[in-house]
Amino acid sequence: MIKRVEVNYRGIFQKNLGKKIGSDIVMIASRMGQKAFSNGRYSDSPERNGIPCKYFAFVSPDLPEEELEAECGAKLEIDETNISVVLDDTMCKGVEPWGWHGIRPINEKVIKDGCLLVVSRKKPEELLKFIGKKPYNYRIAILDGDASLAGLWVNKDDLTHERILGGIAAIDPALISIEAVESYLMEKTKQKHRAEAARAAFESLRAEAKPPRVKLVTPKEGIDWPHEKPVLPKWFEMQEGAVVPAVKRGFEVGPRGQSRNAMFKRGTTKTQRPAVRFDLCTKCTLCWAECPDECFDPTKDGFYDIEYQYCVGCGKCAEICPVKECIVMVDELRFEDDSSPYEHWKKDSKDYIQWVEDKKGKDRVSYPFVTGKGITVTQGEVMPEGKIVGIKKTEEAEL
Amino acid sequence: MSVAVAKAKSDQSDVYEREELLNGCQAVAHGVRLADVDVIAAYPIRPYTEVMDALSKLIADGQFDAEYIIADSEHSQFEIVKHASSVNARAFGGSSGTGWMYGMEALVVTATDRLPPLFVVGNRALDDPGAFGVEHNDAMAVRDMGWLLCWVTTPQEALEHVLIGYRIAEDKRVRMPMGLAMDGAFLTHSQHMVKVPSPEAAKKFLPQYDLAERRLHPDNPISVAPQINEDWVMELRRQNWEAAKRARGVIKEAYKEFNDVFGERYSAPYYFEEFMTDDAEVVLIGIGTVAAPARTAVRRLREKGQKVGYVNLRWFRPFPTVELRECLSRFKAVGVVDRDFAHGSPDNGGILMHEIRSCLYPAKQRPAIVNFMGGLGGRDLSIADAQKMYDITQQAAKKDSMDGFVTWIGLRE
Numbered sequence: 065m066i067k068r069v070e071v072n073y074r075g076i077f078q079k080n081l082g083k084k085i086g087s088d089i090v091m092i093a094s095r096m097g098q099k100a101f102s103n104g105r106y107s108d109s110p111e112r113n114g115i116p117c118k119y120f121a122f123v124s125p126d127l128p129e130e131e132l133e134a135e136c137g138a139k140l141e142i143d144e145t146n147i148s149v150v151l152d153d154t155m156c157k158g159v160e161p162w163g164w165h166g167i168r169p170i171n172e173k174v175i176k177d178g179c180l181l182v183v184s185r186k187k188p189e190e191l192l193k194f195i196g197k198k199p200y201n202y203r204i205a206i207l208d209g210d211a212s213l214a215g216l217w218v219n220k221d222d223l224t225h226e227r228i229l230g231g232i233a234a235i236d237p238a239l240i241s242i243e244a245v246e247s248y249l250m251e252k253t254k255q256k257h258r259a260e261a262a263r264a265a266f267e268s269l270r271a272e273a274k275p276p277r278v279k280l281v282t283p284k285e286g287i288d289w290p291h292e293k294p295v296l297p298k299w300f301e302m303q304e305g306a307v308v309p310a311v312k313r314g315f316e317v318g319p320r321g322q323s324r325n326a327m328f329k330r331g332t333t334k335t336q337r338p339a340v341r342f343d344l345c346t347k348c349t350l351c352w353a354e355c356p357d358e359c360f361d362p363t364k365d366g367f368y369d370i371e372y373q374y375c376v377g378c379g380k381c382a383e384i385c386p387v388k389e390c391i392v393m394v395d396e397l398r399f400e401d402d403s404s405p406y407e408h409w410k411k412d413s414k415d416y417i418q419w420v421e422d423k424k425g426k427d428r429v430s431y432p433f434v435t436g437k438g439i440t441v442t443q444g445e446v447m448p449e450g451k452i453v454g455i456k457k458t459e460e461a462e463l
Numbered sequence: 464m465s466v467a468v469a470k471a472k473s474d475q476s477d478v479y480e481r482e483e484l485l486n487g488c489q490a491v492a493h494g495v496r497l498a499d500v501d502v503i504a505a506y507p508i509r510p511y512t513e514v515m516d517a518l519s520k521l522i523a524d525g526q527f528d529a530e531y532i533i534a535d536s537e538h539s540q541f542e543i544v545k546h547a548s549s550v551n552a553r554a555f556g557g558s559s560g561t562g563w564m565y566g567m568e569a570l571v572v573t574a575t576d577r578l579p580p581l582f583v584v585g586n587r588a589l590d591d592p593g594a595f596g597v598e599h600n601d602a603m604a605v606r607d608m609g610w611l612l613c614w615v616t617t618p619q620e621a622l623e624h625v626l627i628g629y630r631i632a633e634d635k636r637v638r639m640p641m642g643l644a645m646d647g648a649f650l651t652h653s654q655h656m657v658k659v660p661s662p663e664a665a666k667k668f669l670p671q672y673d674l675a676e677r678r679l680h681p682d683n684p685i686s687v688a689p690q691i692n693e694d695w696v697m698e699l700r701r702q703n704w705e706a707a708k709r710a711r712g713v714i715k716e717a718y719k720e721f722n723d724v725f726g727e728r729y730s731a732p733y734y735f736e737e738f739m740t741d742d743a744e745v746v747l748i749g750i751g752t753v754a755a756p757a758r759t760a761v762r763r764l765r766e767k768g769q770k771v772g773y774v775n776l777r778w779f780r781p782f783p784t785v786e787l788r789e790c791l792s793r794f795k796a797v798g799v800v801d802r803d804f805a806h807g808s809p810d811n812g813g814i815l816m817h818e819i820r821s822c823l824y825p826a827k828q829r830p831a832i833v834n835f836m837g838g839l840g841g842r843d844l845s846i847a848d849a850q851k852m853y854d855i856t857q858q859a860a861k862k863d864s865m866d867g868f869v870t871w872i873g874l875r876e
């Protein structure tokens with residue numbers, strides 16, 4: 065028998081965290097007398113910032129290590145999982161786990177009666193607005209919390225790592241038991257609060273816990289998956305010499321007027337997306353000029369629409385925009401589609417402003433990568449329509 | 464099927480415009496001129512250096528017009544050549560020994576990008592120690608990378624193979640980089656009278672270079688060699704494999720076309736050349752200038768009634784497997800002369816010997832094989848050495864034992 069755990073993580077920002085979780089499952093399962101190993105997809109270079117990636121851990125009580133490796137190792141994609149851990153709930157919108165696999169549902173690999181374990185502040189029902197249907201029952205378990213995002217080679221010591229171990233122990237004690245988790249953490253770190261964090265996470269997912277955080281998901285729940293799997297050409301269908309034809313050039317003013325590479329959407333990379341108040345925009349061009357992924361489409365009346373399918377959520381546009389509350393980064397899970405915000409605004413500006421302020425809310429969440437706490441939350445305000453107030457940029461303030 | 468070079472037919476005598484004393488390097492330079500190469504990138508290293516010298520002189524004298532770029536290293540030199548080739552410029556480069564190895568990254572991707580520039584390799588031992596005598600390991604380093612690789616033995620062949628090389632490499636069924644190798648010093652710096660083709664004849668033989676749909680140009684926007692992962696690499700390798708297989712047929716075609724223009728210069732099967740093999744029992748096979756002492760030895764041994772012959776292997780990649788198997792399985796014993804080394808290899812011999820043994824494995828009748836490691840680092844391979852090698856090969860034909868079948872020739876021991 066093999067138990068498989070997949071840890072979905074955001075490239076670079078959670079690479080170290082994902083790897084640590086994988087390693088510790090192996091360590092703990094081994095201490096319980098099982099055979100285990102872990103592997104993962106690397107995300108070690110900066111262009112993989114935020115891209116959904118995976119770490120894996122495989123545990124077997126009866127197979128020899130080599131057979132376990134033969135069944136699970138040296139594969140690009142895991143066959144199936146008993147538990148799919150999701151370290152950032154915005155990945156519930158779908159992941160592109162590796163080049164050319166297409167946008168796949170986050171629960172794609174979860175087996176019957178398996179479990180999707182998500183770090184989130186949301187309820188399972190809210191996440192199911194984005195998750196694909198499965199033909200069988202499985203569970204969604206929520207570990208209450210925010211995504212722990214850091215920089216290359218580091219992870220924040222915010223106990224997410226310990227809590228995930230506790231969560232896995234609650235879902236499948238045969239894989240790793242909470243006692244084994246606790247004794248391992250104590251022995252390794254001699255720090256009681258780590259074992260306690262794991263235990264608290266474990267308790268929060270027990271059936272008796274209030275509020276209940278584990279939901280049974282039936283085949284009726286979830287969405288019909290909208291993304292198709294790409295079909296790759298055979299060797300004799302490809303152009304020779306590693307040549308890729310250019311995207312056909314085209315440029316028209318207006319929403320989606322620029323030609324873009326339909327095969328190179330990186331939208332699953334983002335945890336937040338820029339929300340724009342067009343009525344506050346001074347048409348300064350900065351967002352359009354600065355966006356590294358060329359997501360902005362100029363419009364006839366001088367505004368800049370956003371093509372969200374290509375937005376990686378880097379936040380540069382929000383950073384550069386010189387007007388208060390004009391571009392704000394907002395939790396990706398508040399948006400259900402990628403339609404044009406500009407068109408919405410043109411159709412009904414009052415409705416749009418209300419809609420976008422509703423999405424924005426008051427909390428302005430940022431993730432100070434590498435240093436600082438898990439997240440920083442400041443308060444925003446609702447600007448009246450057309451009230452343009454300049455803001456001093458951090459760099460200017462420092463100069 | 465013996466003997467090589469036939470005279471040009473009388474009605475084709477005007478295809479050569481003059482005779483000139485040229486060494487291998489200068490002959491290559493004239494080949495480059497006649498191929499009307501567009502871009503030359505150069506960086507000096509002996510013995511290749513004289514090729515770039517000769518080319519710069521041709522340009523300075525107004526005999527030839529090409530973009531001539533001096534690079535800051537072989538790596539840049541080969542990158543320039545690769546990029547020029549990708550924009551549909553006929554491009555030329557070259558090097559020797561460790562210089563060739565230094566640019567290896569660019570050489571490898573030129574093949575994966577399926578571009579057809581021509582490079583001359585003046586074979587040189589790989590330093591350290593700083594040696595500039597001939598050894599074939601430098602050129603052979605690209606043998607598995609999707610390159611065309613061929614050796615010439617005279618300045619005349621060197622000149623002609625620049626034209627033949629571009630003809631094969633640029634063929635749309637092939638489009639692989641062409642390595643034209645020649646023994647350092649013994650050919651690069653050996654001067655002979657060379658019949659120089661007229662530009663018209665060269666033009667008649669060698670069509671324009673046309674990369675067509677793969678030409679990198681603003682009018683034809685494409686990306687070449689993007690980042691690709693596991694989903695694509697095998698398919699690309701398969702395409703390279705197919706091209707290398709197709710090249711065997713294109714090589715034959717090219718020689719036939721060459722003969723049509725220039726007279727019966729080369730005889731079938733083109734990939735290699737047999738000398739006095741018709742009734743031979745024992746042959747040597749080698750690459751490069753060793754052909755001269757070996758063929759001389761054959762003549763002298765024939766005078767004594769010994770049934771010996773010589774096979775000069777011209778094309779190493781693609782390897783002429785079928786033809787060479789058919790040829791060599793006719794003999795009782797084959798002595799393989801390696802001017803290269805393959806330390807720690809299965810038979811502790813040279814690269815060529817391993818290739819030939821592998822090629823002969825499916826043959827119904829396999830000859831005994833012996834291997835000679837000789838002429839390394841530019842050491843002589845004399846007529847006497849060749850006679851000794853025939854002697855050993857003849858002994859091998861008589862016995863079953865394969866003991867000690869690798870012999871070092873000319874070693875102080």
Ligand code: SF4
Pocket residue numbers: 337338354355356357358359360370374375376377378379380381382
């Ligand atoms: S966050 Fe802004 S700058 Fe960054 S990719 Fe998205 S639109 Fe472009």
Ligand code: SF4
Pocket residue numbers: 340344345346347348349350351352368384385386387390391
């Ligand atoms: S940076 Fe802000 S103000 Fe400037 S064009 Fe973009 S949205 Fe408008």
